[in-house]
Amino acid sequence: MSEVIDWIAANNVALILAIPFATSLLLLCLPGYRLSARLNAGSAFLTLLAALSLFIHKPAPGSYLLVDDLNIVFIVLNTLVGFTTSVFSASYIAHELEIGRLTTVQLRFYHAMYQILLFAMNLALLANNIGLMWVAIELATLTTVLMVGIYQTHEALEAAWKYFILGSVGIALALFGTILVYMAARPVVGEGPDGMIWTVLIGHAAALDPALLNLAFVFLLLGYGTKVGLAPLHAWLPDAHAEGPTPISAVLSGLLLNVALHAVLRFKLLLAANPGAIAPGPLMATMGLVSLIFAGFMLYRRRDIKRLFAYSSIEHMGIIAFAFGIGGPLANFAGLLHMTMHSLTKSAIFFAVGHIAQAKGTQKLADLRGLTVSHPLLGWGLVAGVVAIAGMPPFGIFMSEFLVVSSTFARQPLLAIPLVIGLLFAFGALMLRLQGVAFGEPSGHSEPVKASYLPLATHLMLVLIAGIYLPPPLVAWFQHVARLLH
Amino acid sequence: MDKFAFDIAHFLAGSLVLVSLLLLYQDRLSALLNVFAFQAVVLALSVSWQAYVQGAPHLYLTAAIALIVKAIVIPVALHRMIRRLGIHREVETALNVGTTMLAGLALVALSIVVVLRVTADAGTLAREDLAFALSVVLLGLLMMVTRRNAVSQVVGFMSLENGLILAATGAKGMPFVVEISVAFSVLVAFIVIGIFLFRIRECFDTVDLQALDDLRERRG
Numbered sequence: 001m002s003e004v005i006d007w008i009a010a011n012n013v014a015l016i017l018a019i020p021f022a023t024s025l026l027l028l029c030l031p032g033y034r035l036s037a038r039l040n041a042g043s044a045f046l047t048l049l050a051a052l053s054l055f056i057h058k059p060a061p062g063s064y065l066l067v068d069d070l071n072i073v074f075i076v077l078n079t080l081v082g083f084t085t086s087v088f089s090a091s092y093i094a095h096e097l098e099i100g101r102l103t104t105v106q107l108r109f110y111h112a113m114y115q116i117l118l119f120a121m122n123l124a125l126l127a128n129n130i131g132l133m134w135v136a137i138e139l140a141t142l143t144t145v146l147m148v149g150i151y152q153t154h155e156a157l158e159a160a161w162k163y164f165i166l167g168s169v170g171i172a173l174a175l176f177g178t179i180l181v182y183m184a185a186r187p188v189v190g191e192g193p194d195g196m197i198w199t200v201l202i203g204h205a206a207a208l209d210p211a212l213l214n215l216a217f218v219f220l221l222l223g224y225g226t227k228v229g230l231a232p233l234h235a236w237l238p239d240a241h242a243e244g245p246t247p248i249s250a251v252l253s254g255l256l257l258n259v260a261l262h263a264v265l266r267f268k269l270l271l272a273a274n275p276g277a278i279a280p281g282p283l284m285a286t287m288g289l290v291s292l293i294f295a296g297f298m299l300y301r302r303r304d305i306k307r308l309f310a311y312s313s314i315e316h317m318g319i320i321a322f323a324f325g326i327g328g329p330l331a332n333f334a335g336l337l338h339m340t341m342h343s344l345t346k347s348a349i350f351f352a353v354g355h356i357a358q359a360k361g362t363q364k365l366a367d368l369r370g371l372t373v374s375h376p377l378l379g380w381g382l383v384a385g386v387v388a389i390a391g392m393p394p395f396g397i398f399m400s401e402f403l404v405v406s407s408t409f410a411r412q413p414l415l416a417i418p419l420v421i422g423l424l425f426a427f428g429a430l431m432l433r434l435q436g437v438a439f440g441e442p443s444g445h446s447e448p449v450k451a452s453y454l455p456l457a458t459h460l461m462l463v464l465i466a467g468i469y470l471p472p473p474l475v476a477w478f479q480h481v482a483r484l485l486h
Numbered sequence: 487m488d489k490f491a492f493d494i495a496h497f498l499a500g501s502l503v504l505v506s507l508l509l510l511y512q513d514r515l516s517a518l519l520n521v522f523a524f525q526a527v528v529l530a531l532s533v534s535w536q537a538y539v540q541g542a543p544h545l546y547l548t549a550a551i552a553l554i555v556k557a558i559v560i561p562v563a564l565h566r567m568i569r570r571l572g573i574h575r576e577v578e579t580a581l582n583v584g585t586t587m588l589a590g591l592a593l594v595a596l597s598i599v600v601v602l603r604v605t606a607d608a609g610t611l612a613r614e615d616l617a618f619a620l621s622v623v624l625l626g627l628l629m630m631v632t633r634r635n636a637v638s639q640v641v642g643f644m645s646l647e648n649g650l651i652l653a654a655t656g657a658k659g660m661p662f663v664v665e666i667s668v669a670f671s672v673l674v675a676f677i678v679i680g681i682f683l684f685r686i687r688e689c690f691d692t693v694d695l696q697a698l699d700d701l702r703e704r705r706g
Contacts, residue, residue, distance in 0.1 A: 131662035138669055142676060149680075157680075164677060165639060169627065172646055175666065176623060179653045182660050183605075183612065191659030211604035 009057035015050035024115035036111045037090035044083040051079040066128030074125045081254045082118045084455035088351045089247035091452040117143040131196045141167045148244035159239035166236040174223025180216035184208045210276030220267045227260035231291040234314050241310035246354030253313040254347035272486045285325025291318030292422040299429035316342045323404045332482035334403035341396040348459035349385040355451040370442035381456050383438045390430040396466030491539050498532035499618040506625040511583045516574045519561045526556035529648045536655045548667045555671045593624040615656030622649030
């Protein structure tokens with residue numbers, strides 16, 4: 001047994017990439033959907049194990065791949081939610097097949113794409129080369145575009161189209177920024193691949209041309225910021241989340257936004273290490289604050305339950321970008337914690353929402369009433385999720401939001417006022433909607449679904465435990481990363 | 487680098503900006519596609535010149551991709567598509583030509599001012615290439631936001647991407663240039679298939695013309 005663990009630990013980085021890639025090829029050939037769904041979950045579990053072994057053995061950075069203290073958090077979170085979502089997906093997809101919304105051919109494609117998406121996200125997180133990171137994020141975008149359009153309804157195709165156009169503009173801007181970073185590095189580290197290797201860049205950060213770096217960061221923030229879903233570049237997000245299959249909404253909200261954020265953080269580090277460059281924080285904080293307040297207001301006018309939680313994702317990515325923008329050990333710690341909690345909670349909410357929409361046959365908020373009576377487990381699961389995402393104790397998001405607010409008070413007291421107003425607005429909107437959806441007389445048609453409660457319960461338990469007791473090693477780890485981020 | 491090589495590079499990059507401006511005021515889809523194909527030819531020439539001057543053989547591959555995919559395959563595919571959908575004579579009512587051209591010129595001026603100011607230390611060729619490349623990128627963006635038709639949005643995107651390839655080849659010794667142009671080609675291929683599916687559904691699924699108009703309104 002210990003030999004197996006040693007072997008996994010020695011090859012963990014290769015395994016994190018190879019397992020999803022090989023599985024996707026295999027899934028393309030497999031006809032049966034039951035077997036595919038199991039294989040999908042099994043392979044995601046193995047990837048999670050490989051990712052966990054990063055804690056035991058951290059390989060030295062190569063010229064393409066890198067494991068450091070920053071991305072290890074992202075990778076473990078990515079593979080964990082990737083696994084639980086694949087478990088949820090298995091039961092969700094079975095129902096979609098039963099009611100004929102998806103065909104077996106589409107499912108084969110869906111499963112293969114799911115693994116490619118996991119592969120692309122892991123690659124983007126592991127990349128030590130800013131060009132490779134860009135290519136991986138583009139691959140992730142492509143796969144999600146294809147999956148958003150998978151139902152082939154008018155709305156789904158239109159959502160996919162919008163995502164395509166905005167996402168492509170975003171990655172194009174990010175590429176221009178990447179080229180500028182290379183040009184800034186060329187006089188210092190010389191021509192060729194070295195100018196794109198992250199560890200080399202950060203080592204020479206102080207010597208890079210600050211004017212070029214500034215210009216590059218603006219493009220990178222706008223480009224990758226589109227993918228994070230920051231206002232005013234968020235327009236693709238609500239449509240894409242609302243029209244695609246729910247497991248995809250869960251991974252989009254829970255993971256892909258984080259991957260893009262990770263890219264922004266890398267470049268923020270680069271600028272922060274250069275004395276002549278502008279401070280990247282205020283730009284991020286402004287975009288974050290605008291997203292939070294904008295989404296807080298937009299939440300009141302939603303009529304579709306998945307669209308509601310898509311806007312809630314914009315709100316929370318705003319909070320996270322704001323926290324990292326404020327900077328300092330406490331705010332960075334709060335940002336990391338909030339990102340983790342948001343990923344877990346938001347995907348839990350989408351697990352509940354997916355089964356609820358299947359049971360009621362609709363996503364319209366007006367037709368969803370009294371869920372705690374008609375579907376007690378799902379209904380209460382949703383209540384717990386919404387209470388958590390709204391930032392109420394005892395859940396983990398309460399703690400991270402509290403830390404964001406208090407660190408803002410400490411560093412930028414004036415900014416705390418709009419921050420708190422935005423948080424309160426969003427809170428009010430979510431409570432208002434929850435009231436109608438969860439309680440009261442059940443109405444409309446409803447049918448039993450074979451739901452998988454385990455992923456939902458696991459996520460909510462983790463968020464609850466984090467709210468009550470954070471294990472000291474985790475705190476120490478996050479503090480260490482927060483100091484790295486300045 | 488000798489003056490002649492520099493002049494040629496400069497001439498080709500400048501032509502790319504000019505063709506981008508030409509793209510802005512085409513109001514028929516088939517003419518737009520022809521101008522775009524011409525832009526791709528200019529890009530291919532510019533990239534091969536860079537490959538020759540820098541002694542970087544892998545850039546010839548990028549030039550070949552630009553020539554085959556962007557100057558031939560995609561324009562031909564789009565031509566056939568718009569003819570089958572019966573929209574090749576469609577006249578677009580974008581912003582009026584005068585306003586668009588003024589906005590375009592302003593963007594070119596902006597990118598030259600911005601880039602020349604921040605790249606004082608970089609080599610002359612690199613910084614002027616970069617200024618031209620940024621102009622092409624911004625003109626592509628302008629086209630994407632001022633056009634309503636999906637086909638011309640794609641052309642806007644592809645011309646934006648031509649600017650990026652120009653920037654990447656101008657940055658001497660940059661790795662991944664070939665990979666990036668392949669990645670973009672795949673992306674564009676998917677986009678083209680995407681519009682095709684979208685337009686086909688639009689044409690055959692909905693018989694109600696008002697619904698079609700509404701959809702166009704909403705998409706715009």
